[in-house]
Amino acid sequence: MERTKINVLLNLEKTPGPVLIKGWVRTKRDSKEFCFLEINDGSCLKNIQVIAQNDLANYPDIQTITTGTSVAVTGPLSPSPGKGQKWEVPATDIDIISLAPESYPLQKKRHSDEFLRTIAHLRPRTNKYGAGFRLRSEMAFAIHKFYKEQGFRYLTAPLITGSDCEGAGEMFRVTSLDPKTVKEQGKMDFTADFFGQESNLTVSGQLSAEMFALALGDVYTFGPTFRAENSNTSRHVAEFWMLEPEMAFCDLKESMDHGETLVKYLTRHAMEECPEDMALFTSFVDKSLPKRIDTLLNTPFARISYTQAIDILQKSNKKFDFKVDYGTDLQSEHERFLAEEYFKTPVFLTDYPKEIKPFYMRVNDDGKTVAAVDLLVPQIGELIGGSQREERLAVLKNRMAEMNLPMEKYWWYLDSRRFGSVPHSGFGMGFERFLMMLTGISNIRDVIPFPRTPGSIDF
Numbered sequence: 183m184e185r186t187k188i189n190v191l192l193n194l195e196k197t198p199g200p201v202l203i204k205g206w207v208r209t210k211r212d213s214k215e216f217c218f219l220e221i222n223d224g225s226c227l228k229n230i231q232v233i234a235q236n237d238l239a240n241y242p243d244i245q246t247i248t249t250g251t252s253v254a255v256t257g258p259l260s261p262s263p264g265k266g267q268k269w270e271v272p273a274t275d276i277d278i279i280s281l282a283p284e285s286y287p288l289q290k291k292r293h294s295d296e297f298l299r300t301i302a303h304l305r306p307r308t309n310k311y312g313a314g315f316r317l318r319s320e321m322a323f324a325i326h327k328f329y330k331e332q333g334f335r336y337l338t339a340p341l342i343t344g345s346d347c348e349g350a351g352e353m354f355r356v357t358s359l360d361p362k363t364v365k366e367q368g369k370m371d372f373t374a375d376f377f378g379q380e381s382n383l384t385v386s387g388q389l390s391a392e393m394f395a396l397a398l399g400d401v402y403t404f405g406p407t408f409r410a411e412n413s414n415t416s417r418h419v420a421e422f423w424m425l426e427p428e429m430a431f432c433d434l435k436e437s438m439d440h441g442e443t444l445v446k447y448l449t450r451h452a453m454e455e456c457p458e459d460m461a462l463f464t465s466f467v468d469k470s471l472p473k474r475i476d477t478l479l480n481t482p483f484a485r486i487s488y489t490q491a492i493d494i495l496q497k498s499n500k501k502f503d504f505k506v507d508y509g510t511d512l513q514s515e516h517e518r519f520l521a522e523e524y525f526k527t528p529v530f531l532t533d534y535p536k537e538i539k540p541f542y543m544r545v546n547d548d549g550k551t552v553a554a555v556d557l558l559v560p561q562i563g564e565l566i567g568g569s570q571r572e573e574r575l576a577v578l579k580n581r582m583a584e585m586n587l588p589m590e591k592y593w594w595y596l597d598s599r600r601f602g603s604v605p606h607s608g609f610g611m612g613f614e615r616f617l618m619m620l621t622g623i624s625n626i627r628d629v630i631p632f633p634r635t636p637g638s639i640d641f
């Protein structure tokens with residue numbers, strides 16, 4: 183018989199008769215003449231209840247079944263008299279695939295997130311993490327669906343790069359040089375390295391995306407990005423996934439419109455396609471989630487300039503750990519104050535001082551600010567960072583000179599401003615931060631399968 187997944191079985195209107203299910207035992211309860219097994223196969227949050235009568239040939243073995251044991255169960259799908267479940271399976275056959283001994287760490291119903299991080303290889307077998315990673319999968323699909331519907335093309339940007347997009351110097355080096363040789367020579371001879379020059383893991387696919395937007399129109403990249411910033415916060419990991427749309431013939435306002443449409447679309451998709459998993463987050467992670475989701479879906483996002491934001495923060499009477507000064511980057515406490523307390527909605531901040539932003543952002547007419555945009559959201563702070571790009575060759579070259587960037591290395595980037603340059607805009611959205619917002623999960627380590635953070639790469 184072919185195996186049927188539990189999410190399929192639980193949604194059936196009529197019984198198909200005998201079914202074969204395969205999964206892991208979450209709990210076993212014994213009574214005199216039978217035992218109940220709760221089986222989960224990861225296809226959905228819910229378990230299916232299996233009843234094993236003591237007349238089964240291998241009943242003594244079945245009695246030894248422990249939490250975590252993998253089993254294959256055959257039996258007719260039958261209406262359940264129990265509360266809260268439509269179907270159950272009185273087993274005609276239970277095959278124990280592999281017993282999990284008592285040392286299986288997921289015995290208790292609830293474990294701390296800290297503990298579960300130490301067993302990241304097992305935590306997807308819990309309700310909360312199972313829900314989180316099913317949602318993550320569904321959201322990745324929703325991103326591609328959204329962009330397909332919007333007529334965008336998907337670009338896979340290279341992960342190994344020779345250029346620094348953000349110019350923040352937070353890159354992981356890629357090299358094939360032998361550490362022994364480097365030691366002997368007392369330096370890294372990049373001419374002898376694999377690519378004949380310094381290379382790094384990408385911090386952003388943007389520069390590639392820009393080239394393709396200027397060819398295919400609207401494109402997006404969605405893939406892993408790497409940052410060697412030594413920040414041990416609940417919102418930073420060294421390897422994370424970024425979604426980066428890049429749109430030709432598009433200004434900053436249109437880019438914000440796009441970002442707002444995107445966030446609302448993905449949120450709606452989560453509510454429609456993952457109602458059970460989303461309900462779990464409300465019950466067990468964050469009771470205020472429904473209210474936040476409602477705001478996300480139904481309230482227009484606020485839009486103000488950086489200068490206005492500084493003004494609001496300075497007049498706020500709120501005690502911040504970091505001082506608010508025009509010309510400095512906002513700290514997450516400031517970002518959260520604006521989104522959580524002041525606007526109580528996501529808020530786009532635009533037009534930052536050029537000194538605190540990368541070279542590629544379009545210089546505004548005031549000559550002091552650039553057409554940058556960050557989307558700040560409650561609980562998280564920065565979810566999206568982007569800009570209108572500097573499309574004017576002369577202005578771009580000026581900026582690069584001001585910032586001491588090696589112009590010759592960016593010859594191909596500059597070419598795009600030489601040959602049919604057009605206004606274009608785009609942004610990056612941190613996928614993990616988006617998932618945090620959607621679930622209320624407050625640590626980024628808990629929405630990514632195997633988090634990479636300073637000093638930690640066990641899995």
Ligand code: 4AD
Nearest residue numbers: 386388418419422426565566567568608609610612
């Ligand atoms: O603001 P960022 O640095 O923007 C860029 O890299 C642009 N080149 C994107 C573009 O315009 N195409 O990063 C974009 C987003 C941030 O808003 C944040 O959500 C996320 O990426 N992010 C991180 N997420 C997790 N861990 C980190 N260390 C992150 N750094 C940035």
Ligand code: MG
Nearest residue numbers: 556564566567
């Ligand atoms: Mg940013």
